[in-house]
Amino acid sequence: MDKRKLLIDTALKLFVENGFHGTATAKIAKEANVANGTLFQYFKTKEELIIAVFITVKSEMAGMFIKSQTEKSITDTLKTQFTNTVVWALKNRVKFQYVQQFYSSPYIHLIKQTELKKYIDPHLNLIKEGIETNKIKDLDAALIYQLFANQTFGVVQYLFSNQKKKQTEVIETTFQLLWDMIKKSK
Amino acid sequence: MDKRKLLIDTALKLFVENGFHGTATAKIAKEANVANGTLFQYFKTKEELIIAVFITVKSEMAGMFIKSQTEKSITDTLKTQFTNTVVWALKNRVKFQYVQQFYSSPYIHLIKQTELKKYIDPHLNLIKEGIETNKIKDLDAALIYQLFANQTFGVVQYLFSNQKKKQTEVIETTFQLLWDMIKKSK
DNA sequence: TAGCTTTGTGACTGATTAGTCAGTTTTTAG
DNA sequence: CTAAAAACTGACTAATCAGTCACAAAGCTA
Numbered sequence: 001m002d003k004r005k006l007l008i009d010t011a012l013k014l015f016v017e018n019g020f021h022g023t024a025t026a027k028i029a030k031e032a033n034v035a036n037g038t039l040f041q042y043f044k045t046k047e048e049l050i051i052a053v054f055i056t057v058k059s060e061m062a063g064m065f066i067k068s069q070t071e072k073s074i075t076d077t078l079k080t081q082f083t084n085t086v087v088w089a090l091k092n093r094v095k096f097q098y099v100q101q102f103y104s105s106p107y108i109h110l111i112k113q114t115e116l117k118k119y120i121d122p123h124l125n126l127i128k129e130g131i132e133t134n135k136i137k138d139l140d141a142a143l144i145y146q147l148f149a150n151q152t153f154g155v156v157q158y159l160f161s162n163q164k165k166k167q168t169e170v171i172e173t174t175f176q177l178l179w180d181m182i183k184k185s186k
Numbered sequence: 187m188d189k190r191k192l193l194i195d196t197a198l199k200l201f202v203e204n205g206f207h208g209t210a211t212a213k214i215a216k217e218a219n220v221a222n223g224t225l226f227q228y229f230k231t232k233e234e235l236i237i238a239v240f241i242t243v244k245s246e247m248a249g250m251f252i253k254s255q256t257e258k259s260i261t262d263t264l265k266t267q268f269t270n271t272v273v274w275a276l277k278n279r280v281k282f283q284y285v286q287q288f289y290s291s292p293y294i295h296l297i298k299q300t301e302l303k304k305y306i307d308p309h310l311n312l313i314k315e316g317i318e319t320n321k322i323k324d325l326d327a328a329l330i331y332q333l334f335a336n337q338t339f340g341v342v343q344y345l346f347s348n349q350k351k352k353q354t355e356v357i358e359t360t361f362q363l364l365w366d367m368i369k370k371s372k
Numbered sequence: 373t374a375g376c377t378t379t380g381t382g383a384c385t386g387a388t389t390a391g392t393c394a395g396t397t398t399t400t401a402g
Numbered sequence: 403c404t405a406a407a408a409a410c411t412g413a414c415t416a417a418t419c420a421g422t423c424a425c426a427a428a429g430c431t432a
Contacts, residue, residue: 018292036420039421143360147360173325180366226392
């Protein structure tokens with residue numbers, strides 16, 4: 001039984017439920033059936049735990065992206081990435097919410113720029129490649145990335161609050177809209 | 187000197203800088219040059235203050251939207267709304283960030299659904315009108331709204347981190363992309 | 373088994389915090 | 403000007419919380 005993982009999982013859940021403030025370290029330890037002091041053996045401070053949860057979730061997401069890399073065209077790769085992200089988010093709502101909460105909190109400033117780049121660069125490079133090979137409109141890659149990321153986010157939000165909707169269909173439609181928006185028209 | 191407004195402004199700034207947890211009520215009072223107890227005369231609890239800040243900012247945003255309502259076509263109105271929102275966000279970064287932080291925190295659950303609807307409905311109705319008059323693609327209005335909102339958000343994020351870029355040009359370009367995405371093609 | 377290292381424990385503490393309240397100042401009204 | 407009401411004050415408190423530490427249990431090695 002990996003206590004570190006257990007603590008991270010428990011913290012994740014409680015932080016999303018009650019916020020960083022609303023979650024005492026003692027509560028996390030108790031919920032994880034671990035002694036108070038044990039938590040501080042794995043994480044020197046509460047802040048360190050908050051960051052560890054973020055890194056863990058982001059790494060899991062990154063792993064999913066690697067799997068989305070197909071040998072096919074850029075369109076196919078982007079579509080797979082889009083679909084996988086949305087499906088993953090729907091299956092991992094709490095993790096998705098945690099990342100959101102973390103990103104829009106002041107804790108984000110504690111993450112080194114290089115660490116953040118690690119997660120963004122693969123996407124950015126794919127988009128750059130698409131621009132260079134005339135598949136994607138000749139705009140700033142960072143801008144295209146933002147639009148792509150936020151379209152993804154928007155669809156996830158929509159499906160969170162409209163769960164009965166045909167998810168596959170929505171994902172298919174919205175990707176097509178997105179692709180038509182950023183693709184280079186002949 | 188309106189102490190309520192002063193406290194809300196100060197709280198806004200400190201909450202974005204240090205988070206809800208990281209900001210003691212005493213710090214807010216001190217920074218606002220007001221006695222500790224005075225804060226609790228205007229807001230019964232810290233939570234009430236956190237919510238008051240949210241409502242205040244959202245109302246300000248809503249006021250801006252009303253001004254965006256032109257007598258022109260739906261396209262023009264949507265474009266004005268898009269532009270005004272982005273420009274407002276750039277000028278009011280802290281307020282924009284506060285809303286983000288609040289939305290992705292558990293405090294959002296304390297806001298009544300009717301209150302949230304109040305902010306969304308005007309947009310939703312405009313989109314519905316666009317769909318009915320065959321200007322906008324025949325998709326769920328809530329979905330179009332999400333895509334619209336998130337495109338806006340994406341552009342703001344992009345311009346936050348790329349401030350040297352030609353803002354007007356970026357706004358113009360991205361609105362065109364967005365409009366092409368949601369408009370009904372003949 | 374004995375001796376050593378690693379891991380876990382939970383009572384405890386110093387610091388901090390939201391919220392109170394008895395008293396003071398300011399404003400309002402006649 | 404006076405008296406009552408309203409707004410303001412800041413020292414205080416009860417509660418909470420992050421982090422510590424002396425000790426105990428479990429695991430490892432030979």
